[in-house]
Amino acid sequence: MTEVFVRMQMLQPEPPPARESGLPKWLRENLFSGWLNSSLTVLGLLAVGWILYASLPWWLHSVWHASSLGECRKIIAETWGEGATGACWAVVRERWYQWIFGFYAPALWWRPILAFGLLFAALGPVLFAGQKKALSVILGAVLAYLVVTLWLASAPTVPVLLALALVAGLLVLAQVAPGKLIWVTLLYPFLCFWLLWGGSIWTPIGGLLGFIILVAVTIGLSRVIGPAVSAGIGLVVAVLWWLYLSGPVMGGLQSVLPLGIASVNSDQFGGFLLAITIGVTAIGCSLPMGILLALGRQSDMLIVKTLCVGFIEFIRGVPLITLLFTASLLLQYFLPPGTNFDIILRVIILVTLFAAAYLAEVIRGGLAALPRGQYEAADALGLDYWQAQRLIILPQALKISIPAIVSTFIGLFKDTTLVAFVGLMDPLKGITQIVRADINWKGIYWEPYIYVGAIFFLICFSMARYSMALERRLKTDHR
Amino acid sequence: MKKSAFLGALAATTVIAGAAMAGTLDDVKARGELICGSNTGLTGFGTPDANGNWTGFDVDLCRALAAAIFGDPTKVKFIPTTGETRFTALQSGEVDVLIRNSTWTFSRDTELALDFVAVNYYDGQGFMVKKDLGVSSAKELDGATVCIQTGTTTELNLADFFKQNNISYQPVTVADDSEAQRQFLAGACDAYTTDASGLAASRATMPDGDQYIILPEIISKEPLGPVVRHGDNNWGDVVRWTFNALLIAEEKGVTKANVAEVAASSQDEEVKRLLGVSGDMGAKIGLPNEAFKNAIAAVGNYGEVFASNIGEGTAINLARGLNALWTQGGLQYAAPFR
Structure with a gap:
C-alpha cells in the first residue's frame, strides 16, 4: 500500500526570508548591492561621521547671549574649557534685523512687513488662478502673518486695521468671485512701491494712470489699426505722460490734497529687503518681456527678429557684473549732470533685462518643443496670431518650460547678492561686511553666512517646491 | 564732415559737463x-x-x-x-x-x-606673525607663507620687498580682510600683511591678541x-x-x-x-x-x-x-x- 498524500487545504504563505524583506532588503538593494556600492557606502558614512565629529562641538557650544565676539569666546572658554570652539550666534541675535531690513528705520518696519504679506495676496491669484480653496488658504495665512508680525513690529493702529480689512475683504472676494482677484495683483506693484519708498500717494497713482492710458489707447485703436501698432502708439502716449505730464499734474493734486507717508531713501534699503525688492520686481517684469522676446525671435518680420536676436545675444554675452557696473557707473556719465536716477531702480532695470534674455531662450525652447501640428491646428481654426499664441501655443510652451523658468528665477534671486559690488548693501556681503566692521564683531566668519544662507535656502526651496507642484497639477500626458 | 560734427558735439558736451561740474x-x-x-x-x-x-x-x-x-x-x-x-x-x-x-x-x-x-x-604696509615663530624682523621671513589680499597694491609691495632682500616667500591669496584673519589664525600662513592700521585692528579682535606681534618694518608708503x-x-x-x-x-x-x-x-x-x-x-x-x-x-x-x-x-x-x-x-x- 502506498499512502497517497493529498493536501486538502492551502498552506498559509510563509513570510519571506528575513534578508528579502523590510530593512535588510532595503539596505542590501540600496546601499550594499555589490562590492563597489558597499565600499562607497562605507566611505560616505565615514565622511558624514567625520564632518559631524568635527563640527558638532561647534554647533553644540553655541552662545546666544553676548555683546561681542570676545565675550562669546570667553563664555565658551569658561563653559567648555580652554581651546573649545563654538558658534557665536549672539551676532545674529543682536543684529538680525540688519540682514532683513538694512537701515530701514525700526519705526517704519511695518511697511516692508505689510508689503511682504500683501505680496502673497497678490501672487495668489497668479499662482493659483481661480482655485477657491488654495486662495482662501493663502489669504488666511497672510491675515494670520500680518496680525502676528505687525503686532511684533508695533505698527500704528490705523494702517494695521486698514490692511487687515483689505485682506479680509479679499478673503470674502475669493469666496464670491475668485477670478476678480487678479485686479489686486495688477494694483499691487503701485501699492508696494508706495509702502516701501513712501512719499506722496499721488506718485504711484501717476505711474498707474500711465498704464491705464496705455491700455485704453491700445484697446481703443486696435479695432482700427491692429493690436501691434496701437500698442506702440499707446506706449508712446504713456511715456509722454510719465515724462512730461505726470509730475506736474500729480504735484498739483498733492498740493490740493496732500496724502502721503514718510518717505524713505534708497540708501536705507539693505539686506533681504533689498534682495527681495530687486528679485521680485525683476522676476515679475522679466517674464512678460521674455515671452515677447521669444515670440519676436520666432517672428518672420525681419526687423523685429533682428532686434530680438541682437538684444538676447548681447545680454547673454556679457556677465551680470558688467551690466551692474553699467547701471552704477556708466549710466551716470550718459545722463545729464544733476540727474538723480535712483541706483536701486537702475539696478532693477538692468537685472530685469538680464533675466528677460535668459527667459526668452528658455521659452523659445518650450516653443520649439511643440509639434508643428499645434501651430497648423491653430491656423486651421481661423485664429489670428495673438489669439493662437494666447489660446493654443503659449499655454503648452510655458508648461513645458516651467522647470527651466523657475530655475532662472532662482538663479536671478541668488544673483541679487552681486549688487554688493556696486556698493549696495546685499545680505551676504554688504551687510555682513558692515557688521564685521563693528569692532565688537570683527573676526566673526561663519555665523553670518550660515544665517543668510539658511534664509536664501528657505526662499529658493519654496520656489522649487511650488514649481514641482505646478508641474504635477498641469500634467496632462500619461507618461 | 560728419565726424567733425560729432567731435564738435562731443566737445560741446564735455564743456557743458565740465561747466556743470565746475561749482x-x-x-x-x-x-x-x-x-x-x-x-x-x-x-x-x-x-x-x-x-x-x-x-x-x-x-x-x-x-x-x-x-x-x-x-x-x-x-x-x-x-x-x-x-x-x-x-x-x-x-x-x-x-x-x-x-x-x-x-x-x-x-x-x-x-x-x-x-x-x-x-x-x-599708513604703511606691515607684517604680523605669531610670537612663537621667533621672528623679530621681516627680513627673517625667508621661505615663509604670507597671507595677502589679491588685487591690491600690497601684493606688489610684498613682491618688491622680498625681491630686494633676496629672500623667498609663498603667497596665500585671500579675498578680504576677514578671510585673511581666519586663514592666519588657522595657521595657513606664517605672516599676514596689510596696512599697519588694519593689522592693529585685526590684532585687537583676535582671541589671543598678545600671542601675535607686528614686525617693525613698514615696507611701503600709504x-x-x-x-x-x-x-x-x-x-x-x-x-x-x-x-x-x-x-x-x-x-x-x-x-x-x-x-x-x-x-x-x-x-x-x-x-x-x-x-x-x-x-x-x-x-x-x-x-x-x-x-x-x-x-x-x-x-x-x-x-x-x-x-x-x-x-x-x-x-x-x-x-x-x-x-x-x-x-x-x-x-x-x-x-x-x-
Whole structure:
C-alpha cells in the first residue's frame, strides 16, 4: 500500500526570508548591492561621521547671549574649557534685523512687513488662478502673518486695521468671485512701491494712470489699426505722460490734497529687503518681456527678429557684473549732470533685462518643443496670431518650460547678492561686511553666512517646491 | 564732415559737463547736503553702526566738512563705495568728495584726473606673525607663507620687498580682510600683511591678541587722504583747508569743548582768523566766516578725531606715530592760516 498524500487545504504563505524583506532588503538593494556600492557606502558614512565629529562641538557650544565676539569666546572658554570652539550666534541675535531690513528705520518696519504679506495676496491669484480653496488658504495665512508680525513690529493702529480689512475683504472676494482677484495683483506693484519708498500717494497713482492710458489707447485703436501698432502708439502716449505730464499734474493734486507717508531713501534699503525688492520686481517684469522676446525671435518680420536676436545675444554675452557696473557707473556719465536716477531702480532695470534674455531662450525652447501640428491646428481654426499664441501655443510652451523658468528665477534671486559690488548693501556681503566692521564683531566668519544662507535656502526651496507642484497639477500626458 | 560734427558735439558736451561740474560747492549748497563717498565698512575709519549712523576717522572729516559748509554736521549723506567703484563714483559726480582711505599715488593723481588735497592718515604696509615663530624682523621671513589680499597694491609691495632682500616667500591669496584673519589664525600662513592700521585692528579682535606681534618694518608708503575731482580748485581748497583747520586747532590747543571760549578770549591772531573772529578767511572760499569754528565744534581737532576713533584707548589702539603733529616728531604739518 502506498499512502497517497493529498493536501486538502492551502498552506498559509510563509513570510519571506528575513534578508528579502523590510530593512535588510532595503539596505542590501540600496546601499550594499555589490562590492563597489558597499565600499562607497562605507566611505560616505565615514565622511558624514567625520564632518559631524568635527563640527558638532561647534554647533553644540553655541552662545546666544553676548555683546561681542570676545565675550562669546570667553563664555565658551569658561563653559567648555580652554581651546573649545563654538558658534557665536549672539551676532545674529543682536543684529538680525540688519540682514532683513538694512537701515530701514525700526519705526517704519511695518511697511516692508505689510508689503511682504500683501505680496502673497497678490501672487495668489497668479499662482493659483481661480482655485477657491488654495486662495482662501493663502489669504488666511497672510491675515494670520500680518496680525502676528505687525503686532511684533508695533505698527500704528490705523494702517494695521486698514490692511487687515483689505485682506479680509479679499478673503470674502475669493469666496464670491475668485477670478476678480487678479485686479489686486495688477494694483499691487503701485501699492508696494508706495509702502516701501513712501512719499506722496499721488506718485504711484501717476505711474498707474500711465498704464491705464496705455491700455485704453491700445484697446481703443486696435479695432482700427491692429493690436501691434496701437500698442506702440499707446506706449508712446504713456511715456509722454510719465515724462512730461505726470509730475506736474500729480504735484498739483498733492498740493490740493496732500496724502502721503514718510518717505524713505534708497540708501536705507539693505539686506533681504533689498534682495527681495530687486528679485521680485525683476522676476515679475522679466517674464512678460521674455515671452515677447521669444515670440519676436520666432517672428518672420525681419526687423523685429533682428532686434530680438541682437538684444538676447548681447545680454547673454556679457556677465551680470558688467551690466551692474553699467547701471552704477556708466549710466551716470550718459545722463545729464544733476540727474538723480535712483541706483536701486537702475539696478532693477538692468537685472530685469538680464533675466528677460535668459527667459526668452528658455521659452523659445518650450516653443520649439511643440509639434508643428499645434501651430497648423491653430491656423486651421481661423485664429489670428495673438489669439493662437494666447489660446493654443503659449499655454503648452510655458508648461513645458516651467522647470527651466523657475530655475532662472532662482538663479536671478541668488544673483541679487552681486549688487554688493556696486556698493549696495546685499545680505551676504554688504551687510555682513558692515557688521564685521563693528569692532565688537570683527573676526566673526561663519555665523553670518550660515544665517543668510539658511534664509536664501528657505526662499529658493519654496520656489522649487511650488514649481514641482505646478508641474504635477498641469500634467496632462500619461507618461 | 560728419565726424567733425560729432567731435564738435562731443566737445560741446564735455564743456557743458565740465561747466556743470565746475561749482561743486554751489551744487552742494543748492542740494543742502554733502555727498561723501565712504567705505563699505572698515573698522575705525568708516562704518555704519547698528542704527545706521556712520562713525569713524574718515567719516568725521566728512562731518567736519558738512559743518563748515552748512554749520550742521548731520547734513551729509554717505554713499558706500567699493574698491572698484570709488574713483568712478567721484568722476561721474555721484559723490562730491571721496574720503575712503585711498592711497595717493602718481597714476591716480594724474591719469584718473583726481586731486588728493590732503593726507589725513599716513599708513604703511606691515607684517604680523605669531610670537612663537621667533621672528623679530621681516627680513627673517625667508621661505615663509604670507597671507595677502589679491588685487591690491600690497601684493606688489610684498613682491618688491622680498625681491630686494633676496629672500623667498609663498603667497596665500585671500579675498578680504576677514578671510585673511581666519586663514592666519588657522595657521595657513606664517605672516599676514596689510596696512599697519588694519593689522592693529585685526590684532585687537583676535582671541589671543598678545600671542601675535607686528614686525617693525613698514615696507611701503600709504598716504591716505580725501580726493576731489581734478579741475575744481575752489572745492579742493574747501576740503584741504577744512582738514588743515583741524590740524591747526590741535596745534593751538583748540578743542571741541573749549572752541567757543577760545573764540571769545583768544589773543592769538592766527586762532582768531581760524575761528572767524577776525578777517574773512571763510568768506574768501565761499564759506561762512565761522566755518572752521563750526567744523571744530562738530568733531573736535585732528587729535581728538584720532583719539576717539582709532587712537590709544580705543579698541583699535593705534599710536600716533607718523600722524603726530610736526611739533611732536610726526608728519602732520598744516600750512599757515593767513
